[in-house]
Amino acid sequence: MDIFIDQFFNIEIMRKSFPLLLSGLWMTLKLCSAVILLGLIGGLFVALGNMSERRWLRWISIAYTDLFRALPPLVLLIFIYAGLPFAGINISPFAAVVIAFLLNNSSYYAEVYRAGLISVAKGQWEAAQSTGLTPAQTLIHVVLPQAVRNVLPDLLSNTVEVVKLTSLASVISLSELLYNAGMARSVTYNASPLVLAALFYLVLLWPLVRLVSHFQRRLAA
Amino acid sequence: MANRPMLEVVALEKRFGPNTILKKIDLKVAESELVFVIGPSGSGKSTMLRCCNRLEEPTSGDILVNGRNIMAGTRRDLDRMRLQIGMVFQGFHLYPHMSVLKNVTLAQRKALKRSKAEADARAMNMLEQVGMAHKADAYPGELSGGQQQRVAIARSLALDPKVMLFDEPTSALDPELVGSVLKVMKDLKSKGMTMVVVSHEMAFARETADRVVFMDGGVVVEEGTPDEIFGAPKAERTRAFLSRVSG
Ligand SMILES: Nc1ncnc2c1ncn2[C@@H]1O[C@H](COP(=O)(O)OP(=O)(O)OP(=O)(O)O)[C@@H](O)[C@H]1O
Ligand SMILES: [Mg+2]
Numbered sequence: 001m002d003i004f005i006d007q008f009f010n011i012e013i014m015r016k017s018f019p020l021l022l023s024g025l026w027m028t029l030k031l032c033s034a035v036i037l038l039g040l041i042g043g044l045f046v047a048l049g050n051m052s053e054r055r056w057l058r059w060i061s062i063a064y065t066d067l068f069r070a071l072p073p074l075v076l077l078i079f080i081y082a083g084l085p086f087a088g089i090n091i092s093p094f095a096a097v098v099i100a101f102l103l104n105n106s107s108y109y110a111e112v113y114r115a116g117l118i119s120v121a122k123g124q125w126e127a128a129q130s131t132g133l134t135p136a137q138t139l140i141h142v143v144l145p146q147a148v149r150n151v152l153p154d155l156l157s158n159t160v161e162v163v164k165l166t167s168l169a170s171v172i173s174l175s176e177l178l179y180n181a182g183m184a185r186s187v188t189y190n191a192s193p194l195v196l197a198a199l200f201y202l203v204l205l206w207p208l209v210r211l212v213s214h215f216q217r218r219l220a221a
Numbered sequence: 222m223a224n225r226p227m228l229e230v231v232a233l234e235k236r237f238g239p240n241t242i243l244k245k246i247d248l249k250v251a252e253s254e255l256v257f258v259i260g261p262s263g264s265g266k267s268t269m270l271r272c273c274n275r276l277e278e279p280t281s282g283d284i285l286v287n288g289r290n291i292m293a294g295t296r297r298d299l300d301r302m303r304l305q306i307g308m309v310f311q312g313f314h315l316y317p318h319m320s321v322l323k324n325v326t327l328a329q330r331k332a333l334k335r336s337k338a339e340a341d342a343r344a345m346n347m348l349e350q351v352g353m354a355h356k357a358d359a360y361p362g363e364l365s366g367g368q369q370q371r372v373a374i375a376r377s378l379a380l381d382p383k384v385m386l387f388d389e390p391t392s393a394l395d396p397e398l399v400g401s402v403l404k405v406m407k408d409l410k411s412k413g414m415t416m417v418v419v420s421h422e423m424a425f426a427r428e429t430a431d432r433v434v435f436m437d438g439g440v441v442v443e444e445g446t447p448d449e450i451f452g453a454p455k456a457e458r459t460r461a462f463l464s465r466v467s468g
Binding site for chain 2: 128129146
């Protein structure tokens, strides 16, 4: 039992690896912000393309969402990180991770937005347009707020997935939370840093998960 | 009354796929006139009304509002011309995520670019007119159908339209709430608004309409004063329809 506690809950080792993990957490947060923010914006445009009256736009956005939801994000990441240099394009590990997960993530956000946009009654579009609002104004002020409210739990769930997804970046040695925890583990021959990292993820995600449940219940009511 | 019609529908045709829903409809509505449109379900009343602000795109024909053709011009021109054509729907379609006041100010601010103070003042004025000023801070979900419809009317009126189109404005209401909306429409008429009303409220038509138009199968079968149409309809189809709705 003592060996177990020493291996997994060694306070001394946790304390020592804390700064390294904190810097990993910082990197994870930067990754998340970039992927989530760009994903929320990109996903909206993909969703709008998907619902466009122009057939070619619909086709492109359907191909986009199908492709990047079907490709495993890790495959996408390695492909971009290891493949692009062969094409003469050199990008930083950070950029590679952001691009790879953005492609994946915006596809999922797009599907969520689409469900949200469809859920808003057609009459809302018609009422707004009949008062002289442009299509863009109608979308921004009338339709989107309702659409987002209707799919808030799904948007949040997807955001939780993004945070978890970023741990895959350790594969290409980007020093995010999981990667740094692995480093600390191999230096100390002790699993406690991994436990600490798990705690960080929990602290980060538990409120989000709670929020999802909260909104789900509120929407069901 | 001006000579030039405020709203003019010229040879309006609308097809949905193989079906011709409107067959060369012509209609002139003079300034301050209330034209009441009746006809069986599926006769094309809503489609005609919706073509008047191009919510439905006409297959051919012209729509002139105050002499200007809304079929000509860019998308921007259309948005601007829609400000002159108020529309009231059977289902109200208030914005559920906004207060009553914001419902009435949104287009004023975004489309007419009025200042907040100006838009608020105008909105309160219009809400007063429809008897809803006391609910300015409420949300649509907290209002009865009749109240929502009056707010929807205020939302259109706040943009100073030249014409108001009503598509069965009271059909979704509980019977006891119909009167409050009809009263607002009567007020509007007495203030000189040009109106086209699709409705089944025949008593309202008798009292308020200048002209009644009977549509069937995508054409105007007959039109005349309420007395002519309700009292002595010429066409067999009109007679059949009226005996059905009154019977
Ligand atoms: N978007 C559409 N696509 C195909 N057909 C349509 C569409 N909208 C309307 N129609 C058809 O056009 C015809 C006229 O419909 P419209 O709604 O204008 O009738 P209406 O006179 O308003 O009837 P009601 O009294 O039931 O409201 C109907 O046969 C309807 O099925
Ligand atoms: Mg109709």
